[in-house]
Amino acid sequence: MFKNNLLIKLGASTLVLSLASVFGTIIPTSLQAQETDSSTTIEDIEENPTAALGEEVTVRGQVEEVEPDMSFTINEEGFLEGDDVLVLNVSGEMLPEMPDEQLELQVTGELGEFVYADVNRLYGLDLDPDIYVDYENRPVIFAEALTLSPGIGDISDRPENFYGKEVAVEGEVGQIWSDTTFRLDEIQLIAGEDLLVVNLTGESIPSEEENIVVTGTVRPFVSAEFERDYDLTWDLDVQEQLEAEYSQKPVLVVDSIN
Known part of the structure; x- marks a missing residue:
């Protein structure tokens, strides 16, 4: 379903940009970020997307590629139904090799709001606007760590x-x-x-x-x-x-x- 070489190639200068800078642009200052922990679920994010904006979250689920070498969605219920959240891989690392496409992945990173123009500019990406139109203003996880999560x-x-x-x-x-x-x-x-x-x-x-x-x-x-x-x-x-x-x-x- 997705390539094992899913990797966003960011230059060193781009990586210096902290996610705090990203959130300073794309998250309204009136939002009060709340602490989260490893018990955060994709359902939690979908039901209350502003509660953890700007905080680190860890979620586990199955993945489906959105745009090759750029992003994927992570889904708690599988590929065909249930809540899912967009993930942009900013870890600088390749996705773990998936011996079975039905296995889950654990994703850890900052939760933000996807604003196409801001994300494209701040990360120096060239995302296809037609692909991401459905994700505008929805939650996105800027993944800093990706770990295979088998049962x-x-x-x-x-x-x-x-x-x-x-x-x-x-x-x-x-x-x-x-x-x-x-x-x-x-x-x-x-x-x-x-x-x-x-x-x-x-x-x-x-x-x-x-x-x-x-x-x-x-x-x-x-x-x-x-x-x-x-x-x-x-x-x-x-x-x-x-x-x-x-x-x-x-x-x-x-x-x-x-």
């Missing part, structure tokens, strides 16, 4: 697609084995897949049954390698249990928990 089942079913890649995964805290190690469960009524998580953030693990989003790198669980690479301080019982349950299965080594 736990996606990783469990095809781990080879994600080894060595950074991903953002949503789930529920399950069993906690140590200060650094816990299980992340799928959020659903019936028991589903789970994922072993190694916490390198230095922060305490949230309470069991708490819904969180963890960001990190997927790698296969080889006990000897984890002992070599990380100071996990597992006791013998925990180590033996983890080896029995997760040997050669995917593990998410996280550097961020929200």
Whole structure:
């Protein structure tokens, strides 16, 4: 549906322009920006687009290309229905490789109001006006970070697609084995897949049954390698249990928990 080389090539001088400058032009000064967090949804933005203008938001959803190498929409319900928000990739990076077009992407960036003339001028772009006419004065996310966001089942079913890649995964805290190690469960009524998580953030693990989003790198669980690479301080019982349950299965080594 979209190209893996989705990239806005901005010169260094353009990148110096802060998003604050953009918002100073395209956001009325009377608007009072409100703080948002990783729980912001696309539906929230669509229902109350002015509430978070000028603030950083993080949303997850499926993507559909709008203009090659320029932009895409992100949709919580899939390609055919539901709320969606326009995203302009100003990260200076390529989109993560998508092994399955139905997988979701996590997007983090400033939320603004799309005004074609201002965005085109401030970012030195050459956007097709006919394509963007339907987005005028609607919300837009100026994406500074783009992260593949598979479900736990996606990783469990095809781990080879994600080894060595950074991903953002949503789930529920399950069993906690140590200060650094816990299980992340799928959020659903019936028991589903789970994922072993190694916490390198230095922060305490949230309470069991708490819904969180963890960001990190997927790698296969080889006990000897984890002992070599990380100071996990597992006791013998925990180590033996983890080896029995997760040997050669995917593990998410996280550097961020929200």
